[in-house]
Amino acid sequence: MSTSVNRQFYLHQRPRGEPSGADVRRRDLPVPQPAEGELVIRNHYFSLDPAIRGWMSDTPSYMPPIPVGSAITSTTLGEVVASRHPDYRVGDLVYGINAWEDYSLSTGYFLAKVPADNKYPPHYYLSIFGAVGLTPYFGVIEAGRARAGETLLMSAAAGAVGSIGGQIGKILGCRVVGLAGSDEKCRWITEDLGFDAAINYKTCGPLVDAIAKACPEGVDIFFDNVGGEILDAALLNLNSHARVVFCGAIASYDSAEPVPGPYNWWQILARSAVVQGYLVSNYLDRFPEGVGQLAQWLDEGRIQFREEIVDGFENTFTAFRRLFDGSNQGKLIIRVDTH
């Protein structure tokens, strides 16, 4: 059911450090109308991802920054409610890069349809079949070139990407060790997900030693979502010719000051390691392959994942901020109330 109001979160000013309600504000706009070649999506779900924090800054990055005054960019899933686009019809279920708003105007750029024969909950296309599943899929297999018998170390291992990436490592035959920020998270990834070991980085003492103990044969693949001290400790445990999959740097997203790269930068040379700057979009043309394989593993019970679905448009920004204090449990998704 639609209304005549388009609620939206927009960037009022660029955050310095942790974003606040002074930076990201709400407003009501008219519902957009499609011009020729455009369509309008009624959003049902928003995907909340740490990367969105980066898009709020004007540091040069892989996408243009969100312009001040514009809606907060986000992957969403919704239904086409109006279309003057030849490839989309009213009623199509679509997902792609839109924004935190009831209605998104789209030209079809970075938009895809949920397959008509989809047998899974549609919001899976914002989690296991979206970036959260495809990022570790191509990251572990392609960027990390993980092979049976190697040791895969995963940071933010109880997070959405890390928990799936670790399970993919296990399927490939790796020893998989995860870093997480609570004993409960460590128990989950070892007991439920089958990680070989977990390190509570908040209580383990010197991190370099804790990693060395959990990875007695060294680290062949470090899949990094965090950066900072965790990255520095991992670098001192790399084997020769190790691969660092640089997927994220959540430790620094909220910093107001420039954050230096790793102090152990030299170890990259000393160990003939490779740091691969990694974006899932590098593998865009292979997404169908990734979704197919993930679906098979899901059906076989070889991959588990958690979603935390928060109800209500108005909770979007509050929930987003929880990504940075470690309190969310699984992939955070907003279910937009159809007011």
Added chain:
Amino acid sequence: MSTSVNRQFYLHQRPRGEPSGADVRRRDLPVPQPAEGELVIRNHYFSLDPAIRGWMSDTPSYMPPIPVGSAITSTTLGEVVASRHPDYRVGDLVYGINAWEDYSLSTGYFLAKVPADNKYPPHYYLSIFGAVGLTPYFGVIEAGRARAGETLLMSAAAGAVGSIGGQIGKILGCRVVGLAGSDEKCRWITEDLGFDAAINYKTCGPLVDAIAKACPEGVDIFFDNVGGEILDAALLNLNSHARVVFCGAIASYDSAEPVPGPYNWWQILARSAVVQGYLVSNYLDRFPEGVGQLAQWLDEGRIQFREEIVDGFENTFTAFRRLFDGSNQGKLIIRVDTH
């Protein structure tokens, strides 16, 4: 001619910051005698390389640090004067990893013979046919995967490795831009060596802009010998899928404090770039191929290089320190006086 004294520079204490005569000292030892399986080399030349500074520190690296109290490790070239090793005979001309001393005892580890049919000055095996030539050869071609039409940016471009690496880039068909620390060096690499452009990083103003201007199509390969601010400026000019060949970090070798990695670390992810920690020894089994190709280019006049040969054992350490103030002109080699 040999004597009964073995002059040696040794590590008296680990330097903090710039090494001084309090850290590296001289002493006279008896000439070593070979045990079974060993040989003794009378050193004629020492290769002075920035990497030696790293070996004086106990930061974990690709080789064990020089033990306090031991001779300063260095590539040398000399003549076998005594041998109880089956593969070496008195009179053989050999080069490899030995030390700053008149006589080196060797087991043959990391040692090679100058070919009997060598037609070049023997000390070429410490420069163009040694690490100075092979490092840029495998670094530009293999680690950097440089291809015709791409832009290669070289730091320390008037240095021994950088000047040869840039010429290899030109042979491959790249646009080659060099960073150097004086107008004279910039003239040399453009006018004599054929670099397409040079940047005097000391006078060019904001480095990010200077690189952007000299590399209008962006940087595809950044071959880095320096690190620090130069690396940070290069990262902001990388093209998507650029390769950073991490060959050295001379800007930080003399630092007494921990040096952070690049502040623009995020750009590695943002540009899907790859940082390849690079050691020439990764290609040990292909050294003959590299020497053969370099010799051919040399004979064809397609590669030039400079050596600065300093006479006298006693000048070794003073000359070594000049590597860090940029005052040497070409590959620094000590010609040991045969006292």
